[in-house]
Amino acid sequence: MEKQDRLSVFISLVLRHDPGAAGIRVDEHGWADVEELIRGIRGTGRMIDRGILEEIVATDKKQRYSFNADKTLIRANQGHSIPVDVELKQEKPPELLYHGTAERFLDSIRREGLKPMSRLYVHLSRDIQTAEAVGKRHGKPAILKVHSGKMHQDGYPFYLSENGVWLTKKVGTEYFDIETGK
Ligand code: HQG
Numbered sequence: 001m002e003k004q005d006r007l008s009v010f011i012s013l014v015l016r017h018d019p020g021a022a023g024i025r026v027d028e029h030g031w032a033d034v035e036e037l038i039r040g041i042r043g044t045g046r047m048i049d050r051g052i053l054e055e056i057v058a059t060d061k062k063q064r065y066s067f068n069a070d071k072t073l074i075r076a077n078q079g080h081s082i083p084v085d086v087e088l089k090q091e092k093p094p095e096l097l098y099h100g101t102a103e104r105f106l107d108s109i110r111r112e113g114l115k116p117m118s119r120l121y122v123h124l125s126r127d128i129q130t131a132e133a134v135g136k137r138h139g140k141p142a143i144l145k146v147h148s149g150k151m152h153q154d155g156y157p158f159y160l161s162e163n164g165v166w167l168t169k170k171v172g173t174e175y176f177d178i179e180t181g182k
Contacts, residue, residue: 007048008056010041012064015076030075030084034067037074063163078161081118088159088167095149097124097166098179100135103142106178114144114171121159121167124148128179143179144171151175 001009014022015032022040026032034053041048057065057074067074075086099114099122114122124146125131135141151168152158159167 004052004056004059007041007046007052008060008064010044010046011037011053011056012076012079014040015065015074016080017082019082026075026082026084028085030080030082030086031068031073032075034072034074066162077163078121078123078165078167080120083120086161088161090157091160093124093148093152093158093160093166093168094126095147097126097146097148098128098131099124099144099146099171099176100131100133101142101144102135102138103140105138106142109144110173110178113173114146114176116170121169122171124166124168126164126166141180144176145179146171146176148175 010021014024014037015026015030019026019032021044022037023043024032024036024040034050038048038050038053053074057067064076064079065074066077077086078088080086101109116122123134125134128143131143132141135143148158148166148168151171156168161167
């Protein structure tokens with residue numbers, strides 16, 4: 001992994017899951033003070049400055065982070081396990097969305113539906129390729145086709161994060177088909 005990618009993984013950890021790992025706090029909307037974050041990361045022995053941070057935010061392949069308007073604050077766009085309100089936009093989803101998982105989770109998912117597990121939301125994507133890449137992180141991938149249009153009609157809210165990830169609280173067993181995977 002490139003040095004900047006490793007730093008980005010650490011920044012994800014801090015902003016989404018464990019601000020204490022850099023000795024900082026985030027506010028109720030997930031914002032961290034940029035100066036504090038830089039100081040905190042340096043305190044862990046990692047080399048970072050504002051220029052490097054700005055480059056990571058600008059070049060991150062999944063556009064995971066946003067600055068506020070005057071670039072004094074930074075937050076992750078989605079993916080949190082800590083309870084923050086990143087002011088997600090509620091939107092009407094497309095008819096179908098996809099979720100990538102691992103085959104070994106399918107029995108449990110068939111029984112319980114899709115749950116957010118350690119995160120605040122279930123993560124869904126518009127295209128199968130993204131779902132496949134997400135699934136592969138966990139093992140042999142399996143793809144679920146989610147009937148998001150039907151869920152929306154039935155009153156379940158969907159949100160679209162700043163970086164284009166669709167999020168919903170849970171997906172009941174009646175709302176998905178297993179597209180690939182045993
Ligand atoms: C599975 C990455 C058993 C679920 C990715 C998933 C994504 C169940 C795993 C983002 C279950 C949780 C999120 C049930 C769900 N029983 N397993 N009832 N319900 N699961 O990592 O969606 O690189 O928390 O299928 O690209 O894999 O971090 O969620 O396999 O966008 O920016 O439990 O994280 O982005 O795993 O990934 P995760 P995810 P970043």
